[in-house]
Amino acid sequence: MRHHQVSLPPFPQAQLASPVASDIVHCELTAVKESFHFVAGLCSGTSGAILLQPIDLLKTRVQQSGSQSIRATIREIAQSPNAIAAFWRGTVPSTLRTGFGSAVYFTTLNTIRQHATPLAVVAAASPGEHGRHSSSLPKLSNTANLLSGAFARAFAGFLLMPLTVLKVRYESNLYAYHSLAGAATDIYRKERIRGFFAGYGATAVRDAPYAGLYVLFYEQFKKRLSTLYGKAESTVGATHTSTMGSSLAASINFSSGALASAACSFITNPFDAVKTRIQLQPQEYKNTLQAMRRIVAEEGARSLYDGLSLRLTRKAISSALAWMVYEELVRRAETTWGRTVSGQV
Template sequence: MSEQRKATTHLVGGFCGGLVSAIILQPFDLLKTRLQQDTTNTLWKTLKSIESPSQLWRGALPSCIRTSVGSAMYLTMLNSVRQAISKGKQTGSTGSSYLPQLNMYENLFSGAATRALTGLITMPITVIKVRYESTLYQYTSLRNATSHIFQTEGLHGFFRGFGATALRDAPYAGLYMLFYDQMKTIAPTLLPSSVIKLNSDNRYTTYASTLINGSSAFSAAVIATSITAPFDTVKTRMQLEPNKFRNFTSTFWHIATKESVKNLFAGISLRLTRKAFSAGIAWGIYEEIIKKFV
């Protein structure tokens, strides 16, 4: 298969996985934003303030664009970096994946560097999404949100909170790749033997590999999300109240000392749920597409 077709397959796999997960899990993202916006709110109060079920998908369009395009870019670039590091060596240990297998430091570096670059490129969509989901801004449309940010803050406004985002996403992606690779080796020993079956090529069946990859992605996301949760809260505050919170250090210090350390983990249950299921869905779909077409 040509390199161009391989790259296209990674793009399609990442796009499809990201799109499906974004559509299904948008309500969790919206609720997380609302809880981080006002830490005196509870999940129940936030749910009661939503007028109709369709409001749970407010901001779904920028979320879908960001997640699908971001996943396509990230996974394609990540594969290129991992292939370059591994010099094309493929895994043969678990049989559930066709992606290169790297050591701990290579996983940390490849995930972190690629995620930081992808985050920079998709940052404007992220800012628009967060503002649109929030109740602090009464935007009537995405066009209204975009023009307001540009008129009041200029181009810089579209990159508000990038430092906090990079500090969240780069370590998250590095830790995620580290734990994901490890879990793909461990998962077959933990899952019921009745579902871990091999096909005629002595590789895991589609059902078995999807289960292994999906559960590994889910577990890795839970660990990485828990560790990087404070960075997500700081990022959201900086994007919602740019005049009050201007840089990462002062925002982090304000939340930790003027409010409480607990507030640094505001919305973590929703973020854990969304990130874990998003990773399980997106990586499960992505790995299967790669396995079938590369």
């Protein structure tokens, strides 16, 4: 994996023997950390959004009809005058939504977890779980991981909901939008502010459980894979420490992210399908319950899993990539911060 260079602002060259000077450095370091989590989330979300936009586009097109297959959708898009541009249609709103959504999500999640760490009761680890681990994040109980992930995602989803609506409609072929400004103007003219939050109920019902379960599963998979690595390492007489090498940690984090995302995508896909219908056809699909009933009555329960393979593929890769990059940046930054402070003591 390509390593990211983390540059930090210089700290004042003061003698930290003084409590006042020590407090100043601590406050500056805290501010830098909070800003860094936003930047790290922005970088990880943006990279995944650009890379995986064709999959997101296909998912939207398949879900909008309830009958068209993935293969037929690919053929239809490929017949466009500019096929490459057609597959990446909606990249700008998608990148803005995913990039800033990840930034807000990771920043909020980190803040919640930092404040919850002294209060949460972390389950006692089994004797085999005290070896090396891949995580750079606070250790919380299963309940705390579940709640912190759900709240952070619901908050980020609300803030970024207007961009989500723009992204979905821009990707769909039900609307002939040629620019984000034109799309925003049309939505406001026809639906006012409410139009920019169409489908938030279904989005929150989808994203809050997804994110909560994701953080829970992600941490559990990391713990299990790290433990398996520790056992394998002990058989060859390796010495255990509290951390492991960067490349191995990144591999464990990526695998854990992919597994967690696959499980959560399957559980929450019906709400994703409903959300897409509400955002594309708000006049026909009024709310989550009514939309779900209508889809099941007219097209069968199987339609609630339209686009599952595409969403599972995209979410597994994007989530795994985002969390791997995020944790690696945090790991490197924490190491740099520790050296910076210890070097000035």
